[in-house]
Amino acid sequence: MKIVKYDLIVVGGRVAGSISSFYASKEGLKVLMIEKNPEIGTPVQCAGGVSDTFFKSMKINPSPKFTCTRIRGACIHAPSGASFLTRDPIITGYIVERKVFDKHLAILSAEQGTDIMLNTTAKDLIIKDGKITGVIAKKDGQRFDIRSEIVIAADGIQSKIARKAGLDTRFKVDEICSCAQSEMVGVNVKNDIMEFYLGNKIAPGGYFWIFPKGEERANIGVGIRRKECNMKSAQYYLKKFTSKLNATEIEFNIGAVPIGGPVKRTYTDGLLVVGDAAGQVDPLTGGGIHIAAECAKIAAETASDAIEEGRTDAEFLKVYEKRWYKKVGANIKRSLKYRKILNKLTDEDLNNLVESLKGKELNLDSKIPLFRLVKDYPNILKLLKEIL
Ligand SMILES: Cc1cc2nc3c(=O)[nH]c(=O)nc-3n(C[C@H](O)[C@H](O)[C@H](O)COP(=O)(O)OP(=O)(O)OC[C@H]3O[C@@H](n4cnc5c(N)ncnc54)[C@H](O)[C@@H]3O)c2cc1C
Structure with a gap:
């Protein structure tokens, strides 16, 4: 020293x-x-x-020494299987x-x-x-x-x-997202798109993600909020999801993220x-x-x-x-409001929300288009107005 x-x-x-x-x-x-x-x-x-x-x-x-893939968009999946793709510039980046x-x-x-x-x-x-x-x-x-x-x-x-x-x-316990993640090989996924899966059954109070790392390798993980998940662990939800894939785990980790601001x-x-x-x-x-x-x-x-x-x-x-x-x-304040909306949505609301966004360009940096996009779904509109 x-x-x-x-x-x-x-x-x-x-x-x-x-x-x-x-x-x-x-x-x-x-x-x-x-x-x-x-x-x-x-x-x-x-x-x-x-x-x-x-x-x-x-x-x-962003050196290739530590970047695995170039990311150009995100695909959001509803519980129904419906999905929409956004290529908003704020999403572009890398998986490192x-x-x-x-x-x-x-x-x-x-x-x-x-x-x-x-x-x-x-x-x-x-x-x-x-x-x-x-x-x-x-x-x-x-x-x-x-x-x-x-x-x-x-x-x-x-x-x-x-x-x-x-x-x-x-x-607070309610402000912590518990996560579990497996890095897997043999995952059939696009190399430039991050996949997000929403649903109160598959990821209560959170979401699933698949982040591609190239050559059919990906980080597959889930974040849940304990209060919403009937005392089941993030690892439980992860295994439930990954057991359906024909892929092999090469790394497993757990962690937690503070999401209450x-x-x-x-x-x-x-x-x-x-x-x-x-x-x-x-x-x-x-x-x-x-x-x-x-x-x-x-x-x-x-x-x-x-x-x-x-x-x-x-x-x-x-x-x-x-x-x-x-x-x-x-930005943190706005995201906190959006998360509060998301937490209140039922799986049916999530299906409707994703349906309403399908095939449309979503600008994540502005709340105005979101109001316009969900105008046909009174339940979601009401929540947005309450919180925003
Ligand atoms: C599963 C999971 C997936 C995530 N995915 C993403 C993602 O894709 N993109 C993204 O932007 N964020 C992601 N995050 C969040 C991101 O990882 C964190 O926000 C970020 O790493 C925070 O960095 P930090 O340096 O503040 O804290 P940490 O990464 O937690 O680092 C804290 C460090 O302090 C050390 N330390 C603790 N106590 C002591 C002590 N007493 N003495 C000495 N050292 C100590 C620890 O060992 C650790 O190395 C994810 C989080 C999790 C849990």
Whole structure:
């Protein structure tokens, strides 16, 4: 380890952690990123869908080293079997190999000067006179007290670090989507289309996905909300679906996504919260990579400003929350409304909705066409008007 005192410690070494530490190092801060696992990017807890917006905004080349397929559209299936295809530009992107992608982000960060400690768990914060002055970490059974001006909590949905600073980052059970996913070979699927299956029987409170990875390989997964599913697990629904396919499983993973919108407060004296830890996820799709990255970049810039000004207090750091809300807040809010509508729809409503969209161009960025498209379905229209 080159230095024992850092400007910034980032807890968590995936998307939110690597992007925060990359930009903070780029700003000239001395940064340490701590990851509890022995390898960046494993175990995988993601389907790997990353939009073009991410690559453009982060100025990262979508290299074939980690991209599997180019995505040009999404097909939405109703319980009846009816489906519609959208090629809305906000959908285009890539399916990435998350293990390689996450490592690539960590490499970019290391190249900017970030120090990385693997197999290292942040156990607590060092708090002196009410001010956070670093992190107590454990590696190979040994305790390390590492000092810093600011800490970024990028430690995912089970974030404990922000809670140690007194922030309430817990999510209600109803605001968590439980997921199970199998990577399978022998899947007959188009290489440029993501498939989504809706239905209260097959995926209560969520949806099924098939994300193609090329050469008949795909990530097949399901996200459900526990409250809706009669105590059955996501794995139960996944096996029910995949057992009908003539395909072979080569990887299995489980995970959870916060889909209730952001936590109440994402900053306090000497600490910022980013990514899943802050609930910075699209509540409709469960996609968090692009949003986490945008917020992480803002967190890094805020940390840099704060250190330059010698102001790491909450009063100064609250600008982080203002900035990230301005960037992604409206999108999260809109998706949350759409998800609430979706949760109220019966399978019959879903069939009608998909029928109404069949063969039409759906612009996901605007709510006006949606009203027009569902005008013949009073039940859906009523729900839309209630919520929007
Ligand atoms: C099944 C599934 C499929 C998904 N598919 C997609 C998708 O296709 N597209 C998309 O955009 N999003 C998807 N998401 C969501 C996306 O994976 C997350 O939003 C995103 O990875 C969040 O990144 P993060 O860095 O905030 O958190 P995480 O990826 O959870 O990373 C947190 C890191 O912190 C580490 N950590 C935790 N505690 C400590 C500690 N005390 N000390 C040190 N390290 C610690 C963890 O080991 C972990 O590496 C999916 C999620 C799931 C569960």
